Amino acid sequence: MSFDVAAIREQFPILKREIDGNPLVYLDNAATTQKPQCVIDALVDYYTTCNSNVHRGAHRLADEATRRFEAARDIVKDFIHAPKREEVIWTTGTTEGINIIANGLSQLLSTGDEVIATGMEHHANLVTWQQACKASGATLKTVPVTDDGELDQTAYEALLNERTKFVAFPHVSNALGTVNPVKAMTAKAKEFGAWVLIDGAQGAAHCKVDVQDIGCDFYVFSGHKIYAPMGIGVLWGQASLLENWPVWRTGGEMIATVTLQNATWNVLPYRFEAGTPNVGDAIALGEAIRWFSALDHHAVVAHEKALLDYATELAENFDGLTIIGNAKHKIGVLSFVMDQGHPADIGFLLDRQGIAIRTGDHCAQPLMTRFGVPGTARASFSLYNTLEEVDILFAALKKVRSMLA
Structure with a gap:
């Protein structure tokens, strides 16, 4: 099963943006998705x-x-x-x-x-x-x-x-x-x-x-x-x-x-x-x-699962990072906390590297209380995200960890 993510990305003009000289890596899709040109x-x-x-x-x-x-x-x-x-x-x-x-x-x-x-x-x-x-x-x-x-x-x-x-x-x-x-x-x-x-x-x-x-x-x-x-x-x-x-x-x-x-x-x-x-x-x-x-739904699901699986693997091997939420059946949401730094600090420093995530309680305060955290950093994936962007995220998190240590 093939999924041409490059062709999909070409349909989203905002993905060509740069943030402070860095290519935009948009990982805040649970908050809102970007819009293809046909919708615009x-x-x-x-x-x-x-x-x-x-x-x-x-x-x-x-x-x-x-x-x-x-x-x-x-x-x-x-x-x-x-x-x-x-x-x-x-x-x-x-x-x-x-x-x-x-x-x-x-x-x-x-x-x-x-x-x-x-x-x-x-x-x-x-x-x-x-x-x-x-x-x-x-x-x-x-x-x-x-x-x-x-x-x-x-x-x-x-x-x-x-x-x-x-x-x-x-x-x-x-x-x-x-x-x-x-x-x-x-x-x-x-x-x-x-x-x-x-x-x-x-x-x-x-x-x-x-x-x-x-x-x-x-x-x-x-x-x-x-x-x-x-x-x-x-x-x-x-x-x-x-x-x-x-x-x-x-x-x-x-x-x-x-x-x-x-x-x-x-x-x-x-x-x-x-x-x-x-x-x-x-x-x-x-x-x-x-x-x-009109997209191949099975291919989309497989692509988004591959993104989450890869991100989860990297997260599980990342010192000082804890995933919040390990359900057997998940969509592309990686919610986490780090030993170094408040989620807001993590989000701020990632933004300076061109990476957009969500931080905070995600309008789910009782759930944050259940897990004993004030909030989480949340990377959420969509069909236009790539495995390379997952690598960029975790390379950036390493920099964040060193800056907050």
Whole structure:
């Protein structure tokens, strides 16, 4: 199986940049991915040829914009294997999608009900449920994380009971790279009739997403982590639930009728898309998914696995470096601490050598507390990264170690 990473890299103009005279080595893909030229072109083309509001105009530009906008929704539907296009809701990103569901959940739960999240959540998939439980009187419970950085499945099953109404967990941990058994976890929750939401922010660009096969009720992800612009994302939900789920924002587009004293809501997907939508970025997300889906998925997975395996081997043989998160099933995330230096110092010194990583708690403070660290340095890989860049990273870490010793 071959994967032409050089040809892929040629499609990403930003990868030609230099930082302080060094070639850019971009290893912060779990925070956001870079954009191929075709995605940039799709965004520019919308604004230069058919910039207009959608669904409302009676002119050519509005018609063209609407067709492109809705075509992108169809692309997303096929990408996640959703049963109906109407179940694909445009959002600003994963966080907004989760908040839409959490707002409704706070109105549907009551005292005595239970919600389950996990100890590896991004704050967006934890604080939201905290607030929903506080508003409704429900109880929030969390699945513990093992020493290897996996969800404790025995503990998870013990938490499930007839009071469990809602379960949320990440497809992939943003901080550790752990890939969770989402299909099996969903099936367990369904034995008790609970609704299931999966945070797919890190999963969509690395794992095959089939919401029907998984069996979940809601799946959310952000465009900017799958080669699309920031400010656009997707909430997918079962139509039978979304049709009756409490609306979050009100305004134009999401209404059916309005009087001076009352209003009724529009059909899906528009009941959750109040106001002027982010048309250009939705079109660009459609192009990003079209581009990504045309690649050999198995070759991409194999390439990213080779990057992680090589980086892990080097890390395990690097004096003074400890990997945080050693799950059996991971995507390309290497989260680590070093005996010498705070993660912020490591990130600063790597940046001076042209290497971009993420440092800090990764919006996962409870998970950092679980491992007894204030934060980690995180190198996260994408399909355009190379084995040579892994070598550059560890050569730079040797310099960091000597500077901080």
